[in-house]
Amino acid sequence: MTGKKFSLGRGLGALIEDAGTVGNEMGNVSEIEIENIEINPFQPRTKFDEDTLNKLAGSIKELGIIQPITVRKLNENKFQLISGERRLRASKIAGLTKIPAFVRYADDHGMLEMALVENIQREDLDSIEIAISYQRLIEECSLTQENLSERVGKNRSTIANYLRLLKLPAEIQLGIRERKISMGHARAIVNIEDTDTQTMIYQQIIKYDFSVRKVEEIVKELSNELNQKSQTETAEQQIKKPKLPEEYIQLKDHLIKHFQTNIEFNRNKKGKGKIIIPFNSDEELEKIIGILDKLS
Numbered sequence: 001m002t003g004k005k006f007s008l009g010r011g012l013g014a015l016i017e018d019a020g021t022v023g024n025e026m027g028n029v030s031e032i033e034i035e036n037i038e039i040n041p042f043q044p045r046t047k048f049d050e051d052t053l054n055k056l057a058g059s060i061k062e063l064g065i066i067q068p069i070t071v072r073k074l075n076e077n078k079f080q081l082i083s084g085e086r087r088l089r090a091s092k093i094a095g096l097t098k099i100p101a102f103v104r105y106a107d108d109h110g111m112l113e114m115a116l117v118e119n120i121q122r123e124d125l126d127s128i129e130i131a132i133s134y135q136r137l138i139e140e141c142s143l144t145q146e147n148l149s150e151r152v153g154k155n156r157s158t159i160a161n162y163l164r165l166l167k168l169p170a171e172i173q174l175g176i177r178e179r180k181i182s183m184g185h186a187r188a189i190v191n192i193e194d195t196d197t198q199t200m201i202y203q204q205i206i207k208y209d210f211s212v213r214k215v216e217e218i219v220k221e222l223s224n225e226l227n228q229k230s231q232t233e234t235a236e237q238q239i240k241k242p243k244l245p246e247e248y249i250q251l252k253d254h255l256i257k258h259f260q261t262n263i264e265f266n267r268n269k270k271g272k273g274k275i276i277i278p279f280n281s282d283e284e285l286e287k288i289i290g291i292l293d294k295l296s
Contacts, residue, residue, distance in 0.1 A: 032071065053090050057093035070101065165190065185202075255275070260287075
């Protein structure tokens with residue numbers, strides 16, 4: 001294995017400058033006893049498909065470990081996994097006692113970030129797992145979406161689309177994880193704000209096997225209906241709102257000039273109403289109180 005560089009994903013390559021270097025020094029590839037490696041407590045992945053692990057174990061038996069795992073050294077003979085838990089698990093199934101590994105120095109914060117970024121690069125992750133990893137990187141590693149975009153090599157718009165999935169009801173998120181609907185379906189559903197409507201559309205997708213395009217059409221039609229309803233309600237409210245008599249309009253204008261702020265003057269058909277004097281700061285409030293004191 002010495003003399004050959006190992007290909008790392010975009011994420012670890014961005015985080016670790018010497019990725020791929022081979023040798024016996026700290027930071028390079030070493031053969032480590034598997035029994036001396038403990039699992040990463042920050043591993044964001046919780047599910048490992050048994051059939052996939054067995055297939056990987058078979059490949060390892062035949063070809064060996066193509067890509068080393070990454071660990072940090074705890075003491076002379078103890079290491080902690082940073083990334084590569086699938087390879088480690090499959091190696092145990094394959095009966096290996098040692099595994100090639102990049103040895104790193106990393107604190108807990110660095111471990112979490114490396115584990116999350118490495119996890120995102122996996123092709124078999126569902127959209128919710130990716131979204132959760134993005135969210136954890138932002139919240140727990142204090143990254144902005146721009147920082148995150150640089151870390152994982154994705155556009156900010158792509159990251160934003162994943163994060164929006166976490167606003168969907170739990171039932172729909174579970175459906176995404178179980179691959180009952182695709183990312184395309186979910187991106188269309190999330191454009192509807194009402195959760196009951198989102199759930200109704202999700203259930204129709206499952207029942208009628210709607211395509212992504214069909215769901216986009218449904219969402220577009222519902223959005224148009226909601227916009228028309230909103231415009232109608234606004235127009236009706238304007239029609240129902242009684243028009244102020246001329247003398248009240250003059251009074252309102254007088255108060256606006258006197259208090260030098262936009263007065264809200266409401267009056268119903270029976271003559272009842274209220275005058276609201278808004279203010280934007282404590283200074284404006286003190287000014288209004290001063291004017292009222294002078295009047296009294």
